[in-house]
Amino acid sequence: MGVPLLAIVAWSGTGKTTLLQQVIPLLKARGIRTGLIKHTHHQMDIDTPGKDSYLLRKAGADQVIVASHQRWALMCETPDKPLDLADLAARMDYSALDLVLVEGFKDEPVAKIALWRRGVKGEVADLLDEHVIALVSDENLTIDLPLLDINQPVKIADFIENWLR
Template sequence: MSVPLLAIAAWSGTGKTTLLQQLIPLLKARGIRPGLIKHTHHQMEIDQPGKDSYLLRKAGAEQVIVASDQRWALMCETQNQPVDLMMLAARMDTSRLDMVLVEGFRHEPVAKIALWRRGIKDDVAGLLDEHVIALASDEALTLDIPVLDINQPSIIADFIQQWLSEHS
């Protein structure tokens, strides 16, 4: 992996996707080209039933690439194996990226910005490990790491830009 990984980790319902939707354009405006890996606990089907790629995958193809002039996607059957973040990151074309943002994977040993809102779930301590480089919250907390305002995505983007300049 030749580009840094930075995870956005939080309890479900905290706003990881919402924050990333705001951060990605801000990072791109700063000249940073982010990729993204998103973890989901839900059953997902990105292919459409009845389409050729779906039919061929269901027929037993272990991997299927669907490609057009606009985009391509690789679908791999995993037979309910645990998801491996580093294997996924290795599949990305990092020659076109400056960093890979990761949504979820809060137990992985990668740099993370943890998100915490009071009342969502548990105490903030449940999110903090040695890989958390900052906390974005709607609460003013005193910690040994930077605490960023979760409602100010531009401040978080500034922090990411500074972190990236130190880690790339």
């Protein structure tokens, strides 16, 4: 792979998206161009029911690109294919990126920052594997990893920038 992948892993409801919403602009302000791959357990459509792209995809097109002057999106029908993070990442334009952030995919063998809050389902130990490079939490835990405060997104961005170097 041409660009490093860094996953943010946590139990549902912990605040992965909220944290990324805070950290991505900080990285961008430092000149770090980020891509994002988000895993969801929910069914999803990114096109609008009734619009041409939706109608043509529902008519049986296996892949649809919707494009405008501002952005484009590729939708692929993959009902019988398991999710493959490497395959998804390979579809990104590495020439325009310095880092691909991954929300979810906690079982993948890529560098990870684990996010944990007391009171959210699941134990912190269940998030940790040999690929976790730091823990972000609202608790002062004793752990053999860098521990970052969930309420200090600048320090989390500092950590990611240093890791990227």
